[in-house]
Amino acid sequence: MTVQPEFLPTTRAEMEKAGYEELDILLVTGDCYVDHPSFGVSIIGRLLTGCGYRVGLVAQPDWRDPEALKVMGRPRIGVGVTSGNMDSMVNIYTVGRRFRKDDCFSENGETGRRPPHALIVYAQLVRQAFPGIRIQLGGLEASFRRIAHYDYWQDKIRPSVLLDSKADILVYGMGERPTPEVFRRFAADEPLDGIRGTARLLGKKAAEAFDPGDRYLFLPSYEETLADRDALMTATIMVEQEMNFQSGRGLLQRYGDRLLVVEPPPEPLKPEELDRVHELPYARRPHPKYKGRIPAYETIKDSIQAVRGCPGGCAFCGLVVHQGRHVMSRSEDSIMRELDTIAEQPFFKGTISDVGGAAGNIYESRYDLERCRKCRRSSCLFPVPCSSYVCTGKETVRLLRRMRMHPKVKHLYINSGIRLDLALRQPELLREIIEHHVSGHMKVAPEHLNPAVLKLMRKSPAEDFYKFMEVFDQISRECGKEQYLIPLFISNFPGCTEKEMKTVDDFLDRHKWSLQQVQDYIPLPMTMGGAMYYTGKAPDGTPIRVNRGLAERRQQIGVLKKRRSGNAKNSDPARRCWEKGKKR
Known part of the structure; x- marks a missing residue:
């Protein structure tokens, strides 16, 4: 395992301190740099550094000035771009299409630190700063905008973000599986086809040569989506039906004579893999250059993420097309090790503010994967709970009791919220939470x-x-x-x-x-x-x-x-x- 610096370098001086003569990979994000596993760019940065790459990070650059990206020189292999932990339009605008009064991912909640449609703007800025460089898009905004989609704030259909950003490839979902492979192929100058959890936009010749076979389905084209409102509903249904990592097929969408290729979803991380991701050597705090508060960090600094994914598939939520409905759970031992780490932090006063993820009562969800193999449902719980999905809550009870026994823990709360449709079928866990874990x-x-x-x-x-x-x-x-x-x-x-x-x-x-x-x-x-x-x-x-x-x-x-x-x-x-x- 490569020795990792306390923080990913953000300046030339920090590069030299880490022993880097040049960067292999530059990451660009619309959030402040908080080196913590709750921030996606930090996970990817630590993961790539662990693969042996020299990784630097530029957070919230001046998007009007390409020089803002040149502080550490031109990276040798490529650039990864994310708008941050939220879609930039949600981050900037209210439902009334007015500017929000604060940005919880910026120092002191200051607004105006990221542009609208940040993925596109940052990718274009990278092209100006480093002509010819390879670019990967990632994060929530990339997931939400990987095909033609409706943008509420502009009240119109927009094409895949790949079209306007001119990036080489897009990674959807959490990205731990495809991202190292993408940069390996960038470095080896190998074709980018066939990487699960990615999307590419082919030119005219490549589109004509592409053979979909029976491995891909055609979504309504961009032109059809512009002309027919119902085409968006057709595409949305198809995307949801193909989110099963076992049987989901790839998706194709035409843009004139070009072709968008969306590969099938990647396999979810196994518990031991999710453990390793959360136990990478994060500094677990904001970069020292920040002197003010970062509200998002204050919210999560004494909480523990135990799961990923959500079985609910609620119609208003984007998790079904980002993380999927397969719940991934960390091991008890890994969670306890993170608790030990938090308990040693100078800010810790004895209270763990949350243990959970999308919900506080989906830990150790179990699936009959053989029966799930061809499932096309968007939800494991609606309209009725699937018999192949089991979550008794007993493992969560055991985990919570073990955490309560920690000598430095005075209070342990569940603030993720809980799924009502599951809670009533988990009487032991429900009583445990109400008796011991409500603030x-x-x-x-x-x-x-x-x-x-x-x-x-x-x-x-x-x-x-x-x-x-x-x-x-x-x-x-x-x-x-x-x-x-x-x-x-x-x-x-x-x-x-x-x-x-x-x-x-x-x-x-x-x-x-x-x-x-x-x-x-x-x-x-x-x-x-x-x-x-x-x-x-x-x-x-x-x-x-x-x-x-x-x-x-x-x-x-x-x-x-x-x-x-x-x-x-x-x-x-x-x-x-x-x-x-x-x-x-």
């Missing part, structure tokens, strides 16, 4: 309460939430704790009119419930919800009502905002508890 408030996400909207969202029936409330109250009383639920509801999801939203309003009114979180729906690229928003149709082709402009959306937003804590005039227990928390 006073517990996050749950029913998202809605109207059956028609829940069906479009691919969420479990409202009865699951009602039953969960009863169980939560009962166990809280039995263990003598004053604890409250923090529910999350979404307004203006496609198919939700004022009539359907009234179901939520009536519920909140009956229970005199204030909300801490208010979320108006944002149509993310390549998600089923985004396709429904754009087409005005459900996946089966049924027309649905879609509120598009702010004037149409305002009424439903108001339903939730009027009950937001601090605005609501009722004095329900949840609000009183929240006020006490503020005073503390």
Whole structure:
């Protein structure tokens, strides 16, 4: 294993300190540089360094000046580009298409440190700085924009990000498997075809010579997607159906005489591989050049990621087309080693703020992979739980009890939120969490309460939430704790009119419930919800009502905002508890 520097070099002086005469690979990111496994660019940087490459990193460069990328010279092999941990348009703009007031991935939350459509802008900047260099795109924005997609903020169909960025290749998903292979082939000047988890845009001659056989499916072309709204829904359904790493086929999309080739998804990391990724020698803190706070780091610095992927496949969420629905879990021993590391940090005061991932109750999900081999479902849990998917929660109970025994741990909380459709089938884990791992408030996400909207969202029936409330109250009383639920509801999801939203309003009114979180729906690229928003149709082709402009959306937003804590005039227990928390 190559000896790794404390931080990836960001300047010529840091290169010399690390013993680098030149870089092999330069990474460019739209986030501050935090050397921590919660930040994708740090994982990739550490992984490539472990493969023997000399890797440097430029964070939040001035995208108007190519010189900003030349601080460490021209890299020998190539450049990896990511917009950061979020899609840049989500990061910059609100659902009302206004600028956000802060950026949690920038120092002191300062905005304006990254451009809109950052992948395209950064890739073009790389071309100016280093003509002829090989470029790989990666990260969440690359995953969301790998084919023709709907951009909500511009309100139009955009082509694959490969077209405008002119990058050589795109990696979708988390990238640990394909990225080292991409740079190996960059270095050896080998063809880039056939790397699972990647996409390439072929020129006219290569497109004519490409033989799809039965290994690839044709998506509607870019021109068809521009001309026919329904083509976007067709493509979205096809992408979801081919996300099975065992049987998923590659996808093709024509752009005039050019051809986009999207290879099948890569195999998920095995537990021991995921362990190694999380135990690379991260500094686990922001680069020393930052003197202010980085809000995203403050949120995760005392938390532990235990899983990847999500079995839910919710229509509003992008995980199904990014990480997939196969849940990957770390080993208990690896998690305990990370706990030991956190416990030695100077900031640690005895509280682990979270253990989880997409949810806090999906650890050690099990699959009958033989039965799953040809599965085309987008969700393991909707419309009914699949019998091939098992997650009893017993392993999570064992893990939590082991973590609670750590001599330096005073409090251990689950703040990822939990899946209600699983929790009611995990009685031992549910009791364990409510008795020992709630900080006073517990996050749950029913998202809605109207059956028609829940069906479009691919969420479990409202009865699951009602039953969960009863169980939560009962166990809280039995263990003598004053604890409250923090529910999350979404307004203006496609198919939700004022009539359907009234179901939520009536519920909140009956229970005199204030909300801490208010979320108006944002149509993310390549998600089923985004396709429904754009087409005005459900996946089966049924027309649905879609509120598009702010004037149409305002009424439903108001339903939730009027009950937001601090605005609501009722004095329900949840609000009183929240006020006490503020005073503390």
